Amino acid sequence: MKSIIVGTAGHIDHGKTALVKALTGIDADRLEEEKRRGITIDLGFAHLDLTGAGGESLHLGFVDVPGHERFVRNMLAGVGGVDLVLLVIAADESIKPQTREHFDILQLLGVQRGITVLTKSDAVDAETLDVVRLEVEEFLHGTFLEPPKGPIVAVSSLTGAGLDDLKRAMVAAAAEVQPRDSKALARLPVDRVFTMKGFGTVVTGTLMSGTIHRDEVLEVFPTGRRVRVRGVQVHGQAGDAAVAGQRTALNLADASTEDLSRGMILAPESTFTAARRVDVQLSLLSSAPRPLKSRAHIHFHANTMEAVAEIAFHGVKQLTPGSRAFARIKLPGAALLLPGDRFIIRQFSPVVTIGGGTVLDAAPVPRMPGHEAFLQLLAAGEPASILQARIARRGHNGMTMSRLIAETGWTNNFIESQVAKAVKEKVALRIGDLFVDAPAIAGLQQAIVNSVEGFHRKNSLVGGIAREALREQVKASTDVFTACLDLLAREKKIETVGDLVRLPGRGVVMKDEEAESKKKIEDGFAAAGLKVPALHEVIAGLKVDKSRAQKIVTLLLRDKILVKISDELVFHRSALEELRRLVMTQKTKSSKMDVAKFKELTGVSRKYAIPLLEYLDREHVTKRIGDTREIL
Ligand SMILES: Nc1nc2c(ncn2[C@@H]2O[C@H](COP(=O)(O)OP(=O)(O)OP(=O)(O)O)[C@@H](O)[C@H]2O)c(=O)[nH]1
């Protein structure tokens, strides 16, 4: 079975609702006020089963729109999901203002198929009908409705004349309609919300893509509310699922009518992000009354939503009628829009349709160099290069698969298939769950090497830069940074030693003065033996400044040339080795030793003796028992 959506369009009173009723038997004017005034105010719905060109069953869902100029906004909420349009023109009135406005809208929305229906054929004579037909043919010239692609059929809903021809034309056109993708991610723009006795909250809409199953949990955009699908109805019949291209009614749990309204979109949960800024390609109709200036406010209509939005052009200050430009739309609140979504803009006041276009990017970043080239590429619409450009835009931060899905609306499988080539040719790299632009990674690697070099230049006395400090300098995420370090280490451009990163073979490099100072400190301590000088005196006598001298001491301690045995006392390791030997020699005479004996043995004062003995205790050379030490 094939399901398609048929929409009406055309001027007020031209017989749209009467035609839908003549075809389906259903009166789409459901409001009491509509029946009383004899005009359509809001969207109406009907359905019809026909046999398709190949004998298969063909299900037509009708969306009947109002023709009144005051209700164009309602017409816009209904026309979004239309596969096949019936442009209704009354034979006794021919082309009127909303014939033109609705037709402009259909073209701006990119509707591909349609039939022009000359209604009220019973109300005119044959010559008038011929004249109208010629007028209409001229009007349609060069458009998607130009015959023979878009046939013109004359009918009378009153007498039934021409209705069979129209049905045949619909069957033929339906065969040409590209089926919507039921495997894509689902989006249902809400066009009606109401309560049904015994059911609770019901929303309806034309399912623009994907499939919605009973018991599925959906997210409501932009509010973020989660709702469970308690029941699915398609064309008034309960079922397990609705697929793209079907008029769909969902009975929802966990939501009341106040939580939902026309303009919201239902989609799989935690998949998309609503945005307040979108980059678009915009065309201004040649019939627009004046140029459109940057910063102008306009009425923005997309899917079933509408909002007063501000427009800002990229590259130009204003757009003249009949021309096209890239623009950023600033919405007053967040909305779920995806690349490829069509929209209409209407002048702020007086409200007339002036243009429309296509959403290119609903996750724009602040303006960046090459922004227009990026939009140009998105407009060209080649999925593999779009994905590559989106990944490249994030630099070395890369993008996760879920981010790519949210930005494009494409499925995981489709994205995998489209990035496969870039990954294989190493234009994009996979790092953990990220896709990252290869040139950006090369740039990051260079930045890492530069940072390490810079560090060595400024800190000749330190063995390398701490990993975390380096990562912060190059502003990379842990995963990407680690991957880059591994790559660089493999290429021998850097080395990692414990927590430090350094250039290969680049330990501590000493300048002459520092080397001289180091030697002086070392020699000074070595010569002093156990009668070491105060550290500050040693430092004061050096050519280098105090902080350098401190660093040199730190290095000597690190390398265990000097040994710190208490806060104030530092000894050369040779002096301590000598001490150890001395104590061991003493053991041959007596294994016991008190402080006095120790002072006599070593020649040091009490000030040095106690810390040294405690050091020996710690080193398990001696053991304190009361006031004496046992030599172990
Ligand atoms: N004689 C004749 N009258 C028709 C025909 N179709 C519609 N009408 C009449 O034209 C009037 C308007 O018809 P509708 O179907 O309500 O027109 P509409 O295009 O739906 O109007 P809006 O929804 O308000 O834009 C009604 O009085 C219909 O009876 C037709 O084929 N022949």
Ligand SMILES: [Mg+2]
């Ligand atoms: Mg009507």
